[in-house]
Amino acid sequence: MKLVLAKDVRFRRILQQGVLIRQAAGEALGINGVGARILQLLVEGRSVPEIVSLLTGEFDVEKRILKEDTNRFVEELLELGVLEPAPGETA
Amino acid sequence: MTYFKLVEEGRAKNCLLSVLLELTYRCNLDCFFCYNDLGLTGKPLQRQDYERLLEELAELQVLELTLSGGEPLASPCFWPVGRKARELGFVLRLKSNGHALGENVAKRIQRELDPYVIEISLHGATAKTHDRQTQVVGSFDRLLSNLQGLRALGLRFRLQTTMTRWNEAEIESMFELAQSLDALLIVDSVVTPRDDGDRTPLSIAPSPAAGNRLRLLQEAQVRTACTLEPVSGKTTTASPDSYTASKTPLFPKKHCGTGATTLTIDPYGNVYPCVQWRRPVGNLHQQTIRQIWFHSPQLPEIRRINEQAHRLVSGMPRKERPRTFCLGLAEELTGDPLALYPQLLDPETA
Numbered sequence: 026m027k028l029v030l031a032k033d034v035r036f037r038r039i040l041q042q043g044v045l046i047r048q049a050a051g052e053a054l055g056i057n058g059v060g061a062r063i064l065q066l067l068v069e070g071r072s073v074p075e076i077v078s079l080l081t082g083e084f085d086v087e088k089r090i091l092k093e094d095t096n097r098f099v100e101e102l103l104e105l106g107v108l109e110p111a112p113g114e115t116a
Numbered sequence: 117m118t119y120f121k122l123v124e125e126g127r128a129k130n131c132l133l134s135v136l137l138e139l140t141y142r143c144n145l146d147c148f149f150c151y152n153d154l155g156l157t158g159k160p161l162q163r164q165d166y167e168r169l170l171e172e173l174a175e176l177q178v179l180e181l182t183l184s185g186g187e188p189l190a191s192p193c194f195w196p197v198g199r200k201a202r203e204l205g206f207v208l209r210l211k212s213n214g215h216a217l218g219e220n221v222a223k224r225i226q227r228e229l230d231p232y233v234i235e236i237s238l239h240g241a242t243a244k245t246h247d248r249q250t251q252v253v254g255s256f257d258r259l260l261s262n263l264q265g266l267r268a269l270g271l272r273f274r275l276q277t278t279m280t281r282w283n284e285a286e287i288e289s290m291f292e293l294a295q296s297l298d299a300l301l302i303v304d305s306v307v308t309p310r311d312d313g314d315r316t317p318l319s320i321a322p323s324p325a326a327g328n329r330l331r332l333l334q335e336a337q338v339r340t341a342c343t344l345e346p347v348s349g350k351t352t353t354a355s356p357d358s359y360t361a362s363k364t365p366l367f368p369k370k371h372c373g374t375g376a377t378t379l380t381i382d383p384y385g386n387v388y389p390c391v392q393w394r395r396p397v398g399n400l401h402q403q404t405i406r407q408i409w410f411h412s413p414q415l416p417e418i419r420r421i422n423e424q425a426h427r428l429v430s431g432m433p434r435k436e437r438p439r440t441f442c443l444g445l446a447e448e449l450t451g452d453p454l455a456l457y458p459q460l461l462d463p464e465t466a
Contacts (some may be wrong), residue, residue: 032230035207037177039129044119044179046207048232051164051272 027111028099029065036109038065046091047109054107063095067108075109126377128367130419132409133377134180134392135173137166140383145213145240146251149317150309151459152186153394158384165385166197172205172405172443181206184391189216191383193266198229210234211276215255217262226271232264235271238301240282241289248282263297280307284326290335305330306459307441309448321459329441368433371403371425375418379409389418393444393453421453428454455458 030036033048043061045054056064062083065114066076077092102108126131127131140160161169173181181201188194189212201208208229214236217225225231238259240246246256253305266273275294279287286301294301307321322330342393370376375389375397384398387408397415398408409415429441438456447453 032324033177035205035232037179037205038124039122039133039177040142042122044122044436046232048177048207048230055119055122062311 026102026114027070028108029111030068031041031109036064036068037060044079046081047105047107050093052083054105060098067099070111123373123377125367125371127370127373128376128416130376132173132176132178132379134182135178135378135405136182136184136380137188137197138154138184138186138380138382138391139188139193139197142190143213144190144252146189146216147213147237148249148251149278149307149320151195151308151317153311154384155312156384158386160383161193161381161385162399163193165194165400166193167200167220169400169405170197170200170206170382174206176409177205182209182211186383187213187216189221193227195224198231200223202229203205207232208221213237213250213255214259214262215252217266221264222262222266222269222271223371232272234271235276235302236263236273238275238277238290238294239280241286241293245283245286249280263299267297267299274302274328276302276304278304278307279321279322279326279330280320282320284322284329287326287333289458303330303334306442306445310391313448340382343357357393363411368418368423369426369430370422370442371429371443374422375415376422379405387412389415390444392442393418393447395447397443461463 031047035046035048037044038061041058041061043056043058043064044050045056045064047054058111059080060070062080063076066079073095074094075087077095080086080095081088099108117325123133127130137154141156143150143152170181177201183194183201184200185191192240198208198210208228208231210225210231210233212234217234217236225234236373237248237260240256241407242255243254246259247253250256265272267396275290275297277283277290283290290303290329305322305327307335309315309318309319323372373390374393376388380391381400386396387398387400387405388394388396395414395418397412397418400408425441425443429437441456444452445459446455449455451460
């Protein structure tokens with residue numbers, strides 16, 4: 026499933042980390058470097074399996090753990106309303 | 117790391133986070149104390165210049181973009197630049213006098229630009245005072261009507277005022293007015309000279325007693341207001357954190373964001389460290405913003421002075437520390453960006 030940032034969310038990678046602004050809530054979220062990298066790849070249109078493959082080469086971590094962590098992170102962002110399914114995709 | 121920690125780190129490491137674009141100095145009001153240098157000339161930036169600039173700023177991961185003026189809506193570039201800013205994912209702020217923010221324009225802003233906030237100038241709590249400062253009869257009534265329209269649409273706005281001798285008696289009423297509109301009111305108690313050095317605006321600087329009243333009001337407001345700023349600083353708890361190992365090297369702290377996290381660009385492409393400090397660090401007709409940010413010969417000096425200012429202010433005994441200290445204003449008023457200018461002194465002793 027392709028995911029996109031929710032309409033009111035702005036995202037930047039700053040100093041190897043990430044900042045999310047939820048405009049409607051007037052809220053800023055800081056995310057760590059790995060989370061920012063995952064989110065950047067999601068915003069670029071990559072799917073979770075693609076991201077896991079890419080990051081396995083970037084980080085010294087077992088693919089299974091990376092997959093679990095990435096899925097949990099994406100679920101968290103979906104719950105927070107930061108991400109939503111791309112138009113035409115279903116949750 | 118929280119958002120504010122990140123901004124602090126960005127300031128220390130010279131990470132450009134926020135850019136203010138003065139799209140034009142044209143305006144539909146004629147505020148007595150306007151700081152713009154209306155005599156400034158040059159080759160105005162065009163739509164394609166702005167588009168290139170915004171693309172570069174997005175690549176640099178700049179977070180905030182502010183469209184200002186003059187009145188930004190008076191610029192033919194306002195809509196295309198605003199749309200481009202949205203497309204590129206900036207947190208967009210608009211600074212407007214509110215005079216043109218009627219229903220149709222407000223709806224269009226909401227639909228096409230989706231700004232984070234619109235910062236709107238309020239000059240008094242009565243038509244007599246507000247219109248005296250704007251020098252346009254009817255501007256207060258029109259502003260109130262437009263603010264109610266913005267509120268009805270659900271557009272986020274906040275009010276900003278510069279306290280002057282003319283409106284200081286109405287400050288309490290202005291806070292009440294803002295509260296009635298569910299808006300935050302930000303008051304600046306320092307009237308500044310114009311950017312061309314003209315000190316005429318200082319003739320309506322507020323009285324010391326008004327400064328004290330304002331301080332009490334602001335303290336009360338801080339206790340009760342819900343601001344539109346990103347304040348939570350919450351950090352997500354994503355588990356990938358477990359395999360990051362970050363060490364934060366020490367960098368010298370700075371007094372403020374000028375030239376460290378911020379830049380201001382005037383309608384003719386001149387680039388400054390911030391809106392107040394008008395010491396040019398480059399021009400977009402000659403250089404790209406990336407070249408200016410990383411290679412301007414002037415910016416290292418600006419940053420060095422900024423670090424000195426941090427040491428100067430933080431080294432003062434707490435009781436003597438000025439509530440605000442502006443490097444740009446210090447340079448404009450005294451010629452020395454590190455000089456303590458008279459407006460800094462406690463109103464009781466000024």
